[in-house]
Amino acid sequence: MDSIRNEIINCTKCNLCKTRNNAVPGEGSLKAKIMFIGEAPGANEDRDGIPFCGRSGSLLNSMLESIELTRKDVFITNIVKCRPPENRDPNEIEIERCSPFLKLQFDIIKPKIICTLGRLSMSLFFKDKKISEIHGKKFKLSQYTVIPMYHPAVGLYNPNMKKILFEDFLMLKNL
């Protein structure tokens, strides 16, 4: 993982390297059974080099605590490791150039469960599905159980969505 981290930090495969302050490889346990995949670093993550370290991250921490886990028990990363300017969605080229890093992270950690956070990371596994229809459900895809979840950011301003996010986390606890 250290060599992947180094590659990510020095990566120049797409234009995001020109505007980033810090690449954000991911963090957590290399023995994690659960891996969370967000979309892309935001301003806080770009400043600190740590995934989900802003307000969405605080909510993610609370959801983990609600099922008696901490960030140290899981591995947290993103589809793309550098911040897209103005927090726009990463484009197809950026996702394609960055995805070998995610694949290597899967191969090293070998998580049992992959939780996608948000529509974009859901679409890595489910191209034509709607997140409103499949969030909080488990799907067996080769050796992984994949659970699509809403992005924590949707819970920041909407109490109903926050409730759904916490309910979906119970699925993880049950597993």
Ligand code: URA
């Ligand atoms: N949103 C994401 O998708 N990833 C982060 O790391 C932070 C916010």
